[in-house]
Amino acid sequence: MHDILLLLAALGYMGAAIMLYFSVLKESQPFSKGSVFLVCLGAAFHAAAQYHHWVPLGAQELSVLNVLSLCALVVVLLLVASLRMTEPVYHAGLVILPIAIAALLLEWGISAPGNLISTESPGLSVHIVSAVMAFGLLSIAAVYAGFVALIDHFLRRRKLNALMRSLPGLVVLERHLFQMITVGFIFLTIALAAGLTFVTDLFAQHLAHKTILAILAWLVFGILLWGRHFRGWRGRLAVRMTLVGMVILLLSYFGSKLVLEIILGSSWQS
Numbered sequence: 001m002h003d004i005l006l007l008l009a010a011l012g013y014m015g016a017a018i019m020l021y022f023s024v025l026k027e028s029q030p031f032s033k034g035s036v037f038l039v040c041l042g043a044a045f046h047a048a049a050q051y052h053h054w055v056p057l058g059a060q061e062l063s064v065l066n067v068l069s070l071c072a073l074v075v076v077l078l079l080v081a082s083l084r085m086t087e088p089v090y091h092a093g094l095v096i097l098p099i100a101i102a103a104l105l106l107e108w109g110i111s112a113p114g115n116l117i118s119t120e121s122p123g124l125s126v127h128i129v130s131a132v133m134a135f136g137l138l139s140i141a142a143v144y145a146g147f148v149a150l151i152d153h154f155l156r157r158r159k160l161n162a163l164m165r166s167l168p169g170l171v172v173l174e175r176h177l178f179q180m181i182t183v184g185f186i187f188l189t190i191a192l193a194a195g196l197t198f199v200t201d202l203f204a205q206h207l208a209h210k211t212i213l214a215i216l217a218w219l220v221f222g223i224l225l226w227g228r229h230f231r232g233w234r235g236r237l238a239v240r241m242t243l244v245g246m247v248i249l250l251l252s253y254f255g256s257k258l259v260l261e262i263i264l265g266s267s268w269q270s
Contacts, residue, residue: 002049003108005045005046005048005049006045006046006049006069006104006105006107006108007104007108008042008045009042009043009045009046009049009104010042010101010104010105010108011042012038012039012041012042012043012045013038013039013042013046013076013097013100013101013104014097014101015038015042016035016036016038016039016042016093016097017093017094017098017101019032019034019035019038020035020090020093020094021094023035024091024094024166025166035093036080036083036090039076039079039080039097040080042076043073043076043077043080046069046072046073046076046104047073049069049104049107050066050069050070050073053066053070054070064254065103065106065107065110066107067132067253068103068106068107068254069103069104069106069107070132071103071132071135071136072096072099072100072103072104073100074132074133074135074136075096075099075100075135075136075139076093076096076097076100077136078137079093079096079140087168087172087175087176089140089144089176089180091147091166091167091168092140092143092144092147095143095146096139096140096143124194126190126191127191127194127195130187130188130190130191130194131187131188131191131195131253133184133187134184134185134187134188134190134191134249135184135249135253136184137180137181137183137184137187138180138181138184138185138188138221138245138246138249139246140180141176141177141180141181141184141242142242142243142246144173144176144177144180145177145238145239145242145243145246146239146243147167147173148170148173148174148177148235148238148239149236149239150164151164151167151170151173152170152235152236152239155170174234174235174238177242178225178228178238181221181224181225181242182225184221185218185221185225188214188217188218188221188249189218191214192214192215192218195211195214196211210252210253211252213248213249213251213252213255214249214252214253216248216252217245217246217249217252220244220245220248221241221242221245223241224238224241224242224245227241
C-alpha cells in the first residue's frame with residue numbers, strides 16, 4: 001500500500017506540474033484550480049505514505065530517502081499554503097514539483113537501511129521539525145534565486161520568453177527570496193541548537209562533518225542577511241550566496257547520509 005501511495009502522489013504532482021507549465025507558456029493564471037487540485041491530491045497521498053513512518057510516535061525506523069521524501073512534502077505544502085498569501089510563491093512549483101516526483105520515485109525504487117530514532121525525545125523532535133522546515137523554506141529560496149538569475153540573464157540580452165514573462169518582477173522575487181531566507185534561517189538556528197543539545201558524541205555517531213557543514217551553511221545565510229540589512233546586498237551576490245548556502249546544506253544532511261546509508265550501508269548510530 002505504501003508503494004502505491006508513493007506512485008499516486010507522483011502522478012498527482014506530475015499532472016499539476018504539466019498543467020502549471022502549460023498555463024505559464026500561455027501566460028495565463030499559473031495556479032489554476034485544476035493544478036491546485038492535483039497538487040493537493042498528490043500531497044494527500046504523499047502524507048498518507050509518510051504517515052506510517054512517523055505515527056505513532058516512539059522508536060521510528062527512518063532512512064535518508066524517507067526524510068528526503070518528508071522534506072519534499074513540506075516544500076509542496078508550503079507552496080500550497082502560499083496561495084493564501086497576497087503574493088503566492090506557487091511559481092516555484094515549476095522546479096519543486098519535478099524534484100518532489102524524483103524524491104518519491106527514489107523512495108519507491110531504492111531500499112535504504114533505516115535508523116532507529118526515538119521521536120518521543122522532545123529535543124530530537126524539535127530538531128527534526130525545525131530542520132525539515134528550514135530545508136523547505138531555504139529550498140524555495142534557492143528556486144527563487146534561480147529565477148532571479150534567469151531573469152537577470154535574459155534581461156541583459158533583452159530576450160524574455162513566455163516562461164520568464166510569467167514570473168513576478170525582480171523586486172518581488174528578491175523580496176520573496178529574503179523572506180524565505182529569513183524564516184528558514186530562524187528554523188535552521190533552532191535545528192542546530194536542538195541538534196547540538198541532543199548529540200552526545202559527534203565523532204562516534206558520524207555527525208562531525210554533518211554538523212560542521214550545517215554550521216557553514218548557517219554562517220553563509222547569516223552573513224547574507226547581515227549584508228542585505230547593513231550593506232544592501234542583492235542581485236547576483238545574493239543569488240550566489242543563496243545557492244552556495246543551499247548546496248552546503250544539502251551536503252550536510254543528504255550528502256553524508258547518502259554515502260553512509262546507500263553506498264556504505266552504515267548509519268550515524270553505528
